[in-house]
Amino acid sequence: MKLRSALSLASTSLVAALLIVSLASYERALRRLDWLTEVAGRNVLLIRIGEGGGNLAPLGSDFLAFVSNLEGLVRVASQVQGGRRPNAFDYYTLYVSENYFQVRGFRFVAGRPPQPGRDEAVVGFGLRDLMGRKLVVKGTRVRVVGVLESMSDRGWPDAPLDQVVFLADRGVLGPTTYYLEFESERAARAALVPVRRWLREHSREGYRVQPLASLYGLDLRRKLRDVLAGAISWGVSAIVLVAGANLATFQLARALERIRVLGIRRAVGASRQDVLREALVSATLWALLGLTLGLPLAYALAGWFGARTGLDARPTPVAFASTALGLLFLVLASAYLPARWAADQPPAGAARGMAASLPQKRLGLALASLALGMAALVVQLGVSRSADEHTRKLVGNLSSNTAVYSSFFFVGSRSLTDPRGVVPLDHGDYAALLASPLAAELRAHAYVEAYGVPLGGPAGKTYTYVRAYEGAYPELAGARLIAGRWPRPGDNEAAIGQELAERLFGSTDVLGLELPALGRRWKLVGVYAGAGEALPGNAASDQLLLLREDLGATLPRARGEILVEKNPRAPKEIFAAIGRFLTARHASPELAPVEPFTVNDLAPEVRAVLLELTAAYRLLAAVILLLAGAGLAAQTAMIAELETRTLGIRRAVGASRGRLLFELLMPLLQASLLAGALGAGAGVLVSYWVVRAQGATWAFPWASLTFIVLAAPLLAALAAALPAWRAVRRPPAEAMRME
Amino acid sequence: MIELQGVTKTYRKGRVEVPALRGVDLCIEEGEHVALVGPSGAGKSTLLYLIGLMEEPTSGSVRLFGEETARLTDAERSRLRGRTIGFVFQAFNLVPQLKAWQNVALPLHYQRRPRREQRERALAMLERVGLADRAEHYPSELSGGEEQRVAIARAMVIEPRLILADEPTGNLDRASGRVVLELLETAVEGGATLVIVTHDPEVAARAGRVVRVVDGRVARG
Incomplete structure (x- = not known):
C-alpha cells in the first residue's frame, strides 16, 4: 500500500476513533455535571x-x-x-x-x-x-x-x-x-x-x-458546568472541523490521482454520473473501512485516556452511531466536490493529466487543518485555564502553597462526637504552632475567628460572617483591596466585602462610614473583593474583616481557623504534620487528625471533572495535531510525487538533494509557522469568546503559547520530511521519466 | 575528457531485471561533436544520462574531465553537473511554474549567483536564441520550437564544457529542428563538447563522429 493511502486510511480511522472517544467523553462528562447539579437537591428546602x-x-x-x-x-x-x-x-x-x-x-x-x-x-x-x-x-x-x-x-x-x-x-x-x-x-x-x-x-x-x-454551591456547579460544557462542545467541534478538512484534502488527493484513469474511463464511454457514482461508492467503502478500524482504535484510545486522566471515555452506542453517521457524511461531502470537479474535466484533458495548480490548494487545505488543530489546542488551554481560574475566583484565591485548618466547632467546645474527628481550634493552637519547629517551614500564617452575626445598614440587612483575624489573613485568604486600606490595630477599624457593602449600604463608596457589629461600632477603612462562595478559609465578598486584637478577647460562638502558607521549598507533607500537631493538642492522637484544606479541596467534585477534562482535552488536542500532521504528510507526499519530474529537471541543472529538500520544506515550514500563529491567535480569541460568553473569568497560560506556535513548523517538518526525502533521493533521470 | 570503461546499467522493474547497458567502453575528446544512434531501447539515453551524472552505473567506471565520478558525493556530482554540463531533452523539460527567463536562470540559481546577474545572463542568452521578447512567458505560452530554444538557452547559460542533447529535434518540425541544431553547433564552435542522441540520419550526419549503440553495447566507436 502506498504511503499516502496508508496515511489516508490511518487518518480516517483516527478521525473515527477520535470522534467516538470525544463524543463518549462529552456524553459522560455532561451527564456527570448534570448529576452534580441534580444531587444538590434543587427542589429541596433544608430546615x-x-x-x-x-x-x-x-x-x-x-x-x-x-x-x-x-x-x-x-x-x-x-x-x-x-x-x-x-x-x-x-x-x-x-x-x-x-x-x-x-x-x-x-x-x-x-x-x-x-x-x-x-x-x-x-x-x-x-x-x-x-x-x-x-x-x-x-x-x-x-x-x-x-x-x-x-x-x-x-x-x-x-x-x-x-x-x-x-x-x-x-x-x-x-x-x-x-x-x-x-x-x-x-x-x-x-x-x-x-x-x-x-x-x-x-x-x-x-x-x-x-x-x-x-x-x-449549586451556583458554582452551574457556572462551571456552563464553562465546561462550552469547552467540551468546542473540543468536539474542533475535532469535527479538523477531521472534515483532512478528509477533504485526502479526497481531493485521491480525485487528482485518479483523474487520468477517470479520463480514460470517460473516453471509453463512462458518463459524468458513472464517474460520480463510482467516486461516492468508493468513498462510502472508505468510510466504512475507516469506521471498522476506528472502533478498536477508539477502545485503545479510551483505555489510554482512562489510564492517563481517569476519564471514562469508553465508546457508547450513541457515540458510535453518531460517529458512523457523521463520518459517512464527512467522507461523502468531501468526496463529492472533488469527484464532481474530476468528472467535469474534458475527457481528453483528463486523460493527459492536468490541474497543476491544485496541489497548492490541497496544501492550503492541509495547512488550514493544521491551523485548526492549533486553534483547538489553544482553545482547550485557554478554556480549561479559565475554568480553573473561575473556580478559584468563586471559591477563593488560595495559593497552592496554602492550607487552612478549619474548625467545625465553636472555640471552647468539647464535643468529640463528630465522625470527622475535627477539633475546635483556638488561638492557643495558633500560638503553639508558631512556637513549634514546624513554624520554620512557614512563609506566612494567620489565625481568624469567624462569628455568624446579623448585620444591618441603610440599604438592608443580612446574616453573614465577621472574621476577626491576626496575621497575614487577607493575603492568605486571597482578599483583594479595591478601595482604602486594611484595618490598623487600636482604632476599631474594619474592611468590608464588596458584596456586603452593596447589600447594607447600596454602594461600595462606604469608606469612613460606621457599621455596628459584635456589640460595638466599626469604622470602615477598606473595601475588598473576595470569593463568591463562603468556604473554609476564604474571605468571601459578603463578609466583614476586622482585627482580633481590637476585639480584646475571643467572644462566644467563635469558630477558629488557622491558615498557613508553606515555604515554596518545604514539602507538602508539612500540611499533614501540622494537622497531627493540632489534633494532638486537643485529644487522643488516635482521632482522625485535623485535615488541611488546600486549594484543590475547594469544590473538589467539580474541580475533579475540570481536571479530568482538561487532561483529556489536552491529549485530544495533541491527537488532533497528529491528525493534522498526517494530513500534511499525505499532502507533501502527493505534491512531491506530482513535482517529481520538476525535481528531476532541477537536479539536472545542478541542484543537490539537500538544496531540493530545503526548497521543498522551506515554504512548508514558513506556511506552517504562519498557520500555527494564525491558529493560535484564533484559538486565543475563540477561548476568550467562549469563556466570556459564559460570564466567567478569562485566563490564558501565555507561557505555553510560544511553544505551541513553534510546534506547528516542527510538526510540519516531521510530517513532510519522509515524503520529501523520498522524492529528492530519486535519481534525476528516473524522476524525469515520470509523468 | 569522457571515458567509460566496462559500464553496465541494469534497471529493476518489479521482480524483473532489465539490462540497459551491457558493458560500454567509450572515449570522447574535448570539443568533439558525437552523435549516439541506434534503435529504440538500445540504451542511448541511458548512456547519455550516465555521462551527465544523472544516473550511476551498476558497474564500470565513468571518468569525466579526468575525475572518477564514482568517488563523488551527491553534492559534488550536482555541482559538477550544474557548472559544466548543459542538458537538452526531447520533451524540453521546462519547469511549468517558471517564466522563460527564470527557466534559463535556474542553473545560475543553484550556483547561488546574485539574482540580478541571473536575470541579466538569462535575458542575454534568450536574446542569443532569438527569444528576447518571450522572456516573461510561461512554457505553456510558447510553441514547441520556442520551448526547445529556451531549453538550449538554459543549457548554454552556464557556458558548459559539455552539452548533452537527447533527441533535441524529435518533437519539432523540420524548420525549428534546424534552428535548434544550429544553436547547438554554435556552442561546439565555442569549444564545448556536444553529445547528441538521435534517430535522425540528417542530424547524425552533421556530427563529427557517430557512435552506434545496439542492444546495450557500442557497436562502432
Whole structure:
C-alpha cells in the first residue's frame, strides 16, 4: 500500500476513533455535571438548627401541617442526629424518616431502606462490609438491610455520610433537620419566605431555612458546568472541523490521482454520473473501512485516556452511531466536490493529466487543518485555564502553597462526637504552632475567628460572617483591596466585602462610614473583593474583616481557623504534620487528625471533572495535531510525487538533494509557522469568546503559547520530511521519466 | 575528457531485471561533436544520462574531465553537473511554474549567483536564441520550437564544457529542428563538447563522429 493511502486510511480511522472517544467523553462528562447539579437537591428546602439559639425542640405537627399547605410540596423528610459516644468506638447514627432516602436522592448499591417498626439499619458506603450483619447501636440490636452508594463524589456536605448508620425514625429526640421537597426549584424558592415567616411567628428562629442546593454551591456547579460544557462542545467541534478538512484534502488527493484513469474511463464511454457514482461508492467503502478500524482504535484510545486522566471515555452506542453517521457524511461531502470537479474535466484533458495548480490548494487545505488543530489546542488551554481560574475566583484565591485548618466547632467546645474527628481550634493552637519547629517551614500564617452575626445598614440587612483575624489573613485568604486600606490595630477599624457593602449600604463608596457589629461600632477603612462562595478559609465578598486584637478577647460562638502558607521549598507533607500537631493538642492522637484544606479541596467534585477534562482535552488536542500532521504528510507526499519530474529537471541543472529538500520544506515550514500563529491567535480569541460568553473569568497560560506556535513548523517538518526525502533521493533521470 | 570503461546499467522493474547497458567502453575528446544512434531501447539515453551524472552505473567506471565520478558525493556530482554540463531533452523539460527567463536562470540559481546577474545572463542568452521578447512567458505560452530554444538557452547559460542533447529535434518540425541544431553547433564552435542522441540520419550526419549503440553495447566507436 502506498504511503499516502496508508496515511489516508490511518487518518480516517483516527478521525473515527477520535470522534467516538470525544463524543463518549462529552456524553459522560455532561451527564456527570448534570448529576452534580441534580444531587444538590434543587427542589429541596433544608430546615435545620442555626446559630441563633432559642427553642431547639423539633418543630412538631403544627409545622408539618403548615408545610403540607405550601404550594408545590411533594413530600417532607426528616433526620435526627443520634451522634456517637465520645472517646469510645461507636457508629455515628442518624434516625431518618421513611422517605428520607427518596428526598435526598440517595441510591442503594445493595439491599433496601429500613422498614418502620423493625430493628433494621442502612449503612453508608464506607461501612458496606456490615451488610447482612447484626449490630448493637444505641443499645438496640439492628440488622443491616441496605448499603447506600458512595457519597464522596457528591461533594463535601455528604461525604461524611459514608461512615454513618441510618436507623428508622422511632421518635428519638435530638437535633432535627427537615427536608421539604417541591415540584420545582421555583416552588421551593417561593416557599422560603412563608417558611421563614412561620418560624419567626412561632418563635422558632433557632431553626434556619435555606435551599439545600446552597449547601453544595449549586451556583458554582452551574457556572462551571456552563464553562465546561462550552469547552467540551468546542473540543468536539474542533475535532469535527479538523477531521472534515483532512478528509477533504485526502479526497481531493485521491480525485487528482485518479483523474487520468477517470479520463480514460470517460473516453471509453463512462458518463459524468458513472464517474460520480463510482467516486461516492468508493468513498462510502472508505468510510466504512475507516469506521471498522476506528472502533478498536477508539477502545485503545479510551483505555489510554482512562489510564492517563481517569476519564471514562469508553465508546457508547450513541457515540458510535453518531460517529458512523457523521463520518459517512464527512467522507461523502468531501468526496463529492472533488469527484464532481474530476468528472467535469474534458475527457481528453483528463486523460493527459492536468490541474497543476491544485496541489497548492490541497496544501492550503492541509495547512488550514493544521491551523485548526492549533486553534483547538489553544482553545482547550485557554478554556480549561479559565475554568480553573473561575473556580478559584468563586471559591477563593488560595495559593497552592496554602492550607487552612478549619474548625467545625465553636472555640471552647468539647464535643468529640463528630465522625470527622475535627477539633475546635483556638488561638492557643495558633500560638503553639508558631512556637513549634514546624513554624520554620512557614512563609506566612494567620489565625481568624469567624462569628455568624446579623448585620444591618441603610440599604438592608443580612446574616453573614465577621472574621476577626491576626496575621497575614487577607493575603492568605486571597482578599483583594479595591478601595482604602486594611484595618490598623487600636482604632476599631474594619474592611468590608464588596458584596456586603452593596447589600447594607447600596454602594461600595462606604469608606469612613460606621457599621455596628459584635456589640460595638466599626469604622470602615477598606473595601475588598473576595470569593463568591463562603468556604473554609476564604474571605468571601459578603463578609466583614476586622482585627482580633481590637476585639480584646475571643467572644462566644467563635469558630477558629488557622491558615498557613508553606515555604515554596518545604514539602507538602508539612500540611499533614501540622494537622497531627493540632489534633494532638486537643485529644487522643488516635482521632482522625485535623485535615488541611488546600486549594484543590475547594469544590473538589467539580474541580475533579475540570481536571479530568482538561487532561483529556489536552491529549485530544495533541491527537488532533497528529491528525493534522498526517494530513500534511499525505499532502507533501502527493505534491512531491506530482513535482517529481520538476525535481528531476532541477537536479539536472545542478541542484543537490539537500538544496531540493530545503526548497521543498522551506515554504512548508514558513506556511506552517504562519498557520500555527494564525491558529493560535484564533484559538486565543475563540477561548476568550467562549469563556466570556459564559460570564466567567478569562485566563490564558501565555507561557505555553510560544511553544505551541513553534510546534506547528516542527510538526510540519516531521510530517513532510519522509515524503520529501523520498522524492529528492530519486535519481534525476528516473524522476524525469515520470509523468 | 569522457571515458567509460566496462559500464553496465541494469534497471529493476518489479521482480524483473532489465539490462540497459551491457558493458560500454567509450572515449570522447574535448570539443568533439558525437552523435549516439541506434534503435529504440538500445540504451542511448541511458548512456547519455550516465555521462551527465544523472544516473550511476551498476558497474564500470565513468571518468569525466579526468575525475572518477564514482568517488563523488551527491553534492559534488550536482555541482559538477550544474557548472559544466548543459542538458537538452526531447520533451524540453521546462519547469511549468517558471517564466522563460527564470527557466534559463535556474542553473545560475543553484550556483547561488546574485539574482540580478541571473536575470541579466538569462535575458542575454534568450536574446542569443532569438527569444528576447518571450522572456516573461510561461512554457505553456510558447510553441514547441520556442520551448526547445529556451531549453538550449538554459543549457548554454552556464557556458558548459559539455552539452548533452537527447533527441533535441524529435518533437519539432523540420524548420525549428534546424534552428535548434544550429544553436547547438554554435556552442561546439565555442569549444564545448556536444553529445547528441538521435534517430535522425540528417542530424547524425552533421556530427563529427557517430557512435552506434545496439542492444546495450557500442557497436562502432
